[in-house]
Amino acid sequence: MKSKSPMLKFLWGPAIAVFIIAYLFFHRDYFLSSNPNDLSTYSPADAFKKFLIEKRIHFQEKMCSPQTNECFKIQDVVFEREGKLGVDRNMMIGDTLYSFSAAALIVPQDLTEENMDMKKWKINKRILISGYGKVMVGFVFAMEGLKYISSDPQNVLMIGLGGGVMTNFLSTIPNAMLNITTVELDPTVRDVAVKWFELVEDDEHTVIIGDGAKFITDEAKKGSKYKAIFLDACYTVCPAKVFLDSNVVADTARILDDNGVLAINVLTEMDKRQEQSDNILKLYKTQFKSCFLFYIRAQQVLLCSHRPGWTLEEHPDNFMEKLKEVDQNFDFNFTG
Secondary structure: OOOOOOHHHHHHHHHHHHHHHHHHHHOOHHHOOOOHHHHHOOOOHHHHHHHHHHHEEEEEEEEEEEOOOEEEEEEEEEEEEEEEEEEEEEEOOOOOOOEEEEEEEOOOOOOOOOOOOOHOEEEEEOOOOOOOHHHHHHHHHHHHOOOOOOOOOEEEEEEOOOOOHHHHHOOOOOOOOOOEEEEOOOHHHHHHHHHHHEEEEEEEEEEEEEEHHHHHHHHHHHHHOOEEEEEEOOOOOEHHHHHHHHHHHHHHHHHHHEEEEEEEEEEEEEEHHHHHHHHHHHHHHHHOEEEEEEEOOEEEEEEEOOOOOOOOOOOOHHHHHHHHHHHHHHOOOOOO
8 A cells, every 4th residue: 555645744734733723722712711610511502592692693684676776684683681582683774784674583482402593483573673663653652543442443554664563563453453554665675574574464464565655646536544654665864755745745644534643754864964854844744733753863753643733742741641551552661
């Protein structure tokens, strides 16, 4: 039998040395530990939990729209609070740090090898993570646009779907009889909402792929009415420019019920925040008897109704009592 060539012998020794050094480096915590308890073997569940927390951001999928060329990254963000593991699923816009939608996952109480696949963890539809989402939903109920319990259907219009987290939340209110119509321009957004946020389309919820402004105009011509209208159609500046058209604003007012509430996500350019938000408020005040802005950090929510003087500033005590009811029903913690 021929012996190995001198060159192979020369290469073989350094290769083994590199392997040993790499092994020691990646297991340094084990070998450098001064606590015998640290040397005990992790259970698969504990090791998995440690991995989740240390990595923190777990990429799941990137989905791109052939219609708009916009891409969305689905990633799960892991955190530990008071010893409990938490995971939020985020729908990120492209490679930016902007989360388009976020939802809490239901983490299995006891992690086992059978339930470690995060892709299979369910969405907790009873939790709204975003502050502006809580304000939009909470104030629509506080301002009596929607009732918690109704014997008649309450028509709700959503312009803009995102991950469908607000729709998911509303679908969990058992006795409200909500009939939700969502209009979304991009079919890929619906695909993301269905696949990663468990959005369900059924008799109580319909998703229409189309132009939200055109839908509003068509509904105005039909004489349709909605108890609540949620306008959350934008990527980085909200609302989209088309919803600042005076005719679209007028049609939006026409389809809102006399006692209904309009809630709009407002996100302006930071250096023009006050000017742009004031202009939006002024525009919508031309068609609604009451409008006011509620500020949440970098963004605001515009709330309008046809009821005269129906604002937080004019009825602070009344609104506070109504927000307490919201907290009792939804645990939004508006009133502490």
